[in-house]
Amino acid sequence: MERFNLSRRGFCAGGVAAFSVRPTWAAAPDDLTARKARVQLAPDGYPMTEVWSYDGMLPGRTIRVGQGERVTRRLVNDLDVPTSIHWHGIRIDNAMDGVAGLTQDAVPPGHTFDYDFVAPDAGTYWYHAHTNSMEQVARGLSGPLIVEEAQAPEVDADKVLMLDDWLIDPDSGQFFDDFDQPMALSHAGRMGNLIGTNGQYQLELPAQSGARLRLRLINAANARIFVLRLRGLSGWSVALDGMPLAAPEPVMDEIILAPAQRIDLIVDVTAPEGETAALLRLDDDDQWRAQVAFPVQGARSGPRRERPAPLPPNPNTALPDLTGARSLDMVMEGGAMGRLGMARYQGRDMGFRDLVGQGQFWSLAGQVGMSDEPFAELERGEVVRLRIENRTVFAHAMHLHGMHFRKVAADGTLGPLRDTILSIPEEPLEIAVSADNPGKWLFHCHMLGHARSGMTTWIDVT
Numbered sequence: 001m002e003r004f005n006l007s008r009r010g011f012c013a014g015g016v017a018a019f020s021v022r023p024t025w026a027a028a029p030d031d032l033t034a035r036k037a038r039v040q041l042a043p044d045g046y047p048m049t050e051v052w053s054y055d056g057m058l059p060g061r062t063i064r065v066g067q068g069e070r071v072t073r074r075l076v077n078d079l080d081v082p083t084s085i086h087w088h089g090i091r092i093d094n095a096m097d098g099v100a101g102l103t104q105d106a107v108p109p110g111h112t113f114d115y116d117f118v119a120p121d122a123g124t125y126w127y128h129a130h131t132n133s134m135e136q137v138a139r140g141l142s143g144p145l146i147v148e149e150a151q152a153p154e155v156d157a158d159k160v161l162m163l164d165d166w167l168i169d170p171d172s173g174q175f176f177d178d179f180d181q182p183m184a185l186s187h188a189g190r191m192g193n194l195i196g197t198n199g200q201y202q203l204e205l206p207a208q209s210g211a212r213l214r215l216r217l218i219n220a221a222n223a224r225i226f227v228l229r230l231r232g233l234s235g236w237s238v239a240l241d242g243m244p245l246a247a248p249e250p251v252m253d254e255i256i257l258a259p260a261q262r263i264d265l266i267v268d269v270t271a272p273e274g275e276t277a278a279l280l281r282l283d284d285d286d287q288w289r290a291q292v293a294f295p296v297q298g299a300r301s302g303p304r305r306e307r308p309a310p311l312p313p314n315p316n317t318a319l320p321d322l323t324g325a326r327s328l329d330m331v332m333e334g335g336a337m338g339r340l341g342m343a344r345y346q347g348r349d350m351g352f353r354d355l356v357g358q359g360q361f362w363s364l365a366g367q368v369g370m371s372d373e374p375f376a377e378l379e380r381g382e383v384v385r386l387r388i389e390n391r392t393v394f395a396h397a398m399h400l401h402g403m404h405f406r407k408v409a410a411d412g413t414l415g416p417l418r419d420t421i422l423s424i425p426e427e428p429l430e431i432a433v434s435a436d437n438p439g440k441w442l443f444h445c446h447m448l449g450h451a452r453s454g455m456t457t458w459i460d461v462t
């Protein structure tokens, strides 16, 4: 404090020499301030929207660090409500996971919390509020977190594309604030009426014909499953949920990106000069529309490049050995048109009607929402198989904190590492988790309305 005053005096005195005694702030983390801001989310001509933002920006500014480096941020809560930050997909120290009520207390208005962790894996991640996240994320509290490889693939441009949707009243420009609307909670979730990228309604990124782009797609929407296609771009998918694929896979058809999922693409612009390449999305009316447009300006000289090499693998990502692995079962029930019999909510067995009265619609393994008891207690290093049976009529984007997992195919082969996976009604789903990160970790649906109304549980790794 004293040193600060000293520098203030020096500053006011205006002497150049005074700057030499200014303390450095190397030890203090950068602030990440959660606060209200007004931004132009809706197309030009419509009113601006009051959002909840990090540092006044939507999405929050992209945090970029090198693999193995520390991320330090002081969350400053300038909102009127408590909040916290979750670093989605990072194999993080449990105390830094940001889950209010499980790994930390929510940060009250006017208070701060210092996040300090190492990012062990290169890849595309994101950060978002994890206190009343249904509402806080919908209002804008999220941003990209990029961990760079020591040896990044050679591309002409590296673009983060954060796909999102917002539910906004076109007359006022403000969010509809019915975040507890039972219709959305009990059905597919809260869908926006305005879809955009990086906080813009129609994002345009000029590109050269023949250029090679790395596109880091992040689905930050509360419930929307993006169905995407390339036009005038051709290339490979090289990473899912941050984790490199063993071999780049050519993008042949549609890309399905569930809430919270990421995909890294390396694409070449094949459209000629003067045309517009695009990342297209299948819209609610079954039309393909540009999610991101790439007007082609100029051409890159030189021959067409070869297929990219795989991204360097992350540490500790060997295939787990399933021999003797314990199997756990999780039945998902509830929702509109579903059956939810008795389920346990806050320590009591309740019927569907009572649950609805509590604003709860879903259960995981007979449990509605959090309980003091974890869904499973795992020993550190243990490999478990989790069989998920989706008895609802909706898809659910199931996310595990703190560790990635792999899908186990019917023939026992293991899929790529993921931190969020789409469970489809009636389709059996099995995942294998190597419980190598100790702590209390959430497992929940990333359709955040579902998470709020029952689909949140946790595991304990000790």
Ligand code: C2O
Pocket (backbone or CB within 6 Å): 086, 088, 128, 130, 260, 399, 401, 442, 444, 446
């Ligand atoms: Cu992306 Cu529990 O969160």
Ligand code: CU
Pocket (backbone or CB within 6 Å): 395, 396, 397, 445, 446, 447, 450, 451, 455
């Ligand atoms: Cu769900």
